[in-house]
Amino acid sequence: MKLSSKFLILPIAMLVIACGGNDELAQKKSELEEKRKEVATLNSEIEALEKEIAKLDPEFGKTVRKSVLITTTTPSKENFRHFIELTGAVLSKKNVAISGEVSGRIQEVRAVEGMRVNKGDVLATIDSESVERNMDEVQKQLELATIVFEKQERLWKQEIGTEIQYLEAKNRKETLEKNLSGIKTQLDRTKVRAPFTGTIETVNVRLGELVQPGTPMFQFVGESDLFIEADVSERYVGIVGKGDSVEIAFPSIKQTLKSKVSSVGSVINPNNRTFKVEVFLPRMENVKPNMISIVKINDYEKDNAITVPNYLILQDSKGDYVFVVENEQSKKRYITRGMTYKEITEVKEGLNGSEVLVDKGFREVGDNFTVKITE
Template sequence: MKTNFQFLIIALLLLVASCGEKDELTAKKDDLAKMKKEASELRSSIEALEKEIAQLDPEFALANRKAVLISTIKPTVGQFDHFVEVTGSVLSKKNVSISGEVSGRIQEISAVEGMRVSKGQVLARVDAEAILRNIDEVQKQLELAVIIFEKQERLWNQQIGTEIQYLEAKNRKESLEKSLATLKTQESRTLVKAPFTGTVESVLVRTGELVQPGTPMFQFVGESDLFIEADVSERYVGIVNKGDSVEITFPSINQTMSTKVSAVGSIINQNNRTFKVEVFLQNMPLVKPNMISVLRIKDYESKEAVMVPNYLVLQDNKGDYIFKVEDNTSKKQYIKRGKTYREITEVLEGLTGQETLVDKGFREVGDNFMVNVAQ
């Protein structure tokens, strides 16, 4: 009984001690929170007071301004080229529609879309049965006419018969020869052939279909005389001219070539406010009609240009400016901007190329800010 009482006393003492420790910890946390709040209010008061003093005393503001950590770069001096970039499509001067030349029903179509064919290769065959029957008939008539003419000629040479009989026999033979030649020409035209080496773009007829002279049968594109056609904005009228250098890139085959503008359109398209530009292509085996290309036409160049990255050029109500570094201080330098191409801007006035410019950190600095250049 005595032992149980002792245990009870010890438990009560431990409980009291634990509560005391918790109360002490809570009090410390409360004190810390109170001090942080007071410190924050004090910092705010200090900053507000510093701003008020800085407005009244510029020297105080300059002395208490913290240095901004920056990195620097130099302007680039050298060749600056500006290009007009447009997307064009490869076309062919030999883009033709092949039509039927005789009447008849299509017996066979040997060409399919996308098929590459050589000059003279047969693309389709039209029924020539009627023409062949006419040829047989005329050939028989011609055989008889030749026999009659030869006999009449022998008699005429012997001074037998009249000249009229001789001339009629001769005319009959020659007329039948011309008719036979015409029919054979028509027979040859029942074979629709490729006019030059190229690719069958589309097949416009089907086997068994009846065609007439002039009926479109195939859209055919040659592989020679290729050129690129592109639409250029009208704001480049007078800037992009025939003979200008142009660099052509074919993204699909990852090839590039350099050439010159071969023709410039003289009409503005009222729908998209552009004019046509043509560039003839040299022989490039992998380049095909309708392939997409990117044209870079040089419209401006400067041999000794001062250049800076685009992102460094800022602007206010006075104009364009950039920050340079002098005596560990950032200085606002106004410039006259020239042309911009991709990520580079040409500077016409305001920089000589010898300045040190603020690079990283240029948005954190201002005029007459103290700076610390990172090494």
């Protein structure tokens, strides 16, 4: 089948136009790229010339320099406090090892690790069979001695018999009474009891084990007389002292309180180069021995201190400085740092508190830069 020539001409014409359009677009893009390169080169040459002229003519530099957009802030005048932050642990002055006072085999162990007990609660029982037998024997001897003494006493009142017989009977009875009292005390000691209210830390005996007087059976921690102990670096020797104010936080129970340093150690630990401090801990609900706490000791405080945020302080070969705004220009102002705590630094010299400081944009400015303050 043959097609008419007029149907072939149209597609060919469209193809020619399309090819021509693409060539023109590519050419314009190429021209644009070349112009951009020329502009970049010219800008670089202009900037280099401006720098060279500014070195020879500072006034020219001021006129061509563009204004830098900044925000501002002011120094603060406040009660500045510095803290030493430490991790401490809650301890008890009533942390004792409970031992048996009589020998024998363990018949019962009631206490388990972590158990809270009250004063007088029985923790363990030691076999008391031999003690009980001894007590029965002495009891019978005492009954007989009492009868003999009473008869001898009646005879003595009737002036029958000798005084020696009376005194011997009395002494025999009193001696057995004392022996019986001692055996009862010994029998009571077969019950190992809690000396005060607290918590069982460790159990060191097992059922059926033979123990002797003085054998450690339990490690026991009381719930009263609690304090916090923390390690302080030796570089704070002479800085941290007894009576210093302390802020305590318990992260696990989200509670805080204020207290004071109650004791400062006098020996440096050679292993970690620290000394120990104790902080008084008042009675608190939910605070338990061995609980972790964050201890902040206030080692420095000054009223009406001039402070600035840490990030505004820069450094060069001459020292620390900040940028202040004067007559729409940024100026270097050298300062003397004081103490730094968290994000705030005390300024001891260089600022009086009335200055306007460059805040946002402080890294884009330099000395004698023209600035424009924006919100």
